Amino acid sequence: MQSLATPVSPEGVSSVYGPVTSWRYGRSLGIDPIGAISTCSFDCVYCQLGEIERKQRDRALFVPTSKILQDLQPFAPWQVDVITLSGSGEPTLALNLGEILTQVKALTSRPVGVLTNGTLLAEATVRRELAIADQVAVKLDAVSAAMLRRVNRPVEGITLDELWQSFCQFRREFAGRLSVQTMVLTPWSSAEQEQYLAMVRAIAPDEIHLNTPTRPRPLRHQLEARGNHPPEQPEYAVRYLKPVSAAVLKEWGDRLQAATGIPVYSPPLPPSV
Template sequence: MSETSAPRHVYGPVPSRRLGRSLGVDLVPYKTCTYDCVYCQLGRTTHLTIERRAYVDVDIVLDEIERALARDQQPDYITLAGSGEPTLDLGIGEIIAGIKGFTEVPVAVLTNGSLLWVPEVHDALMAADLVVPSLDAGDRSWFHRVNRPHPAIDFDTMLGGLEAFTRVFPGEVWLEIMLLAGTTGTPEQIASIADRVRRIRPDRVQLNTAWRPPAEASVHPVPDVRLERYASAFPGIVDIVAERPEHLSEGGGKAAIEDEDIFTLLERRPCTLEDIAEGLGAHVAEVLKRLDALRVAGRVTTSAREGRTFWIPS
């Protein structure tokens, strides 16, 4: 690969609510997923599938990661995530092993957990340092209403995969639970989900809610005060994954950034001005200048959510 060619699979580092500065690695095409979650910040799933394929070239991905590490400060994590379900890629295990061969930066995998019951997926993730799967419902009915899974994914089989993987994984498992107002964010569902968590026994539970623009307009976040109250229902260590305070940096950062740096970020997740500045290590004034240019070019626009402004591709 040419030294000057733009990366196709690596983006960021981005500011992560749980992982600090995270260098993202995208292993599947946009919105290729096993779920079509109502709260997804990237919108509706366009390719709902459980077929595992070689979506990326392993050597190209590893080369992009090495180059990103060489030109930037060391991130806190290298995170396999992106714009779809990363375990759908057949090379994920080889990529994890390859990363381990040239850096000590820990590897995290953000997954919806839907395929952990598949032996090849289970084995492929064993070399990671951290796996963050999801559990968004306590029963089959709400699982189908919130996650809208591929028809071949059974709720009990998915749960069994989560339990079996967590029992033997040598790293840490942080279980993310997305709670939605009026649906899964109710006392009845909290009790049901907490019951499942006791069987899974993750190292941490992370309660989240839909504060970024969701796939469905009917989705609303659970207020912070209620999340804090619900946290006591779950066993073990419980984190409330909340939005970071916005602080406008007055100095520091890179002298300049490229439009493509920003656009690559926004293709994977909606971001505020401060998200972009923090993730790219840039001054907010420089980011705003680049965003204005991208907006004039018709490449980006804004979306209001919970009183905040997010930048998204047009």
């Protein structure tokens, strides 16, 4: 169900942040179409936003497009590699997603990307709006229902099979650059690796990003953690997750690339990992 709720973003909070340096996308200016209250259909255990404050799958209007365009003005002439919609939750929940993408592209003449958990991709309208982007990264952290519940903690009604089928459908419709982003929390068994290989072969993304949580996770939502870029020494309560080792990530990435022919990238990990 969709609702055109009153926008909830307070005027004082800018919907544009950065630019941040992304290990995969270069210099990236962030747009937050969600606003001050973190809102997502997942509540991932590693989320840099902390515990998600508003868990929902219904789309709504959070930040008016006019405010986003206004917040972009101080960043002109937008000398960045990409403008990325991510921010304080799941960007496809924003009912004005298509309008934002169209108008930001027209205003800035920069490539625009979206980081999404893909939970709304079963909806043709969302796929159509998302396809306006130049690049899209979808999240695929789980290869079983149990792993989805444990890692992504979705709102009720989201199944792994539906997610995967809708990713494949989106791939067929999307002419831009599609990445699959996967966070590895523990080394995967051979059976889990085989299942993942089958799933990504069917999705056929242009590239795969393998990562492991190396940054502290805020316990509560912090606006400065938007775009997965929290400070190294935060002044708020955080929890440290145990990442897998760089060797485990590399071995799995090499195997994945050899088996699928799809380029696999991982960020440089701190020496302690």
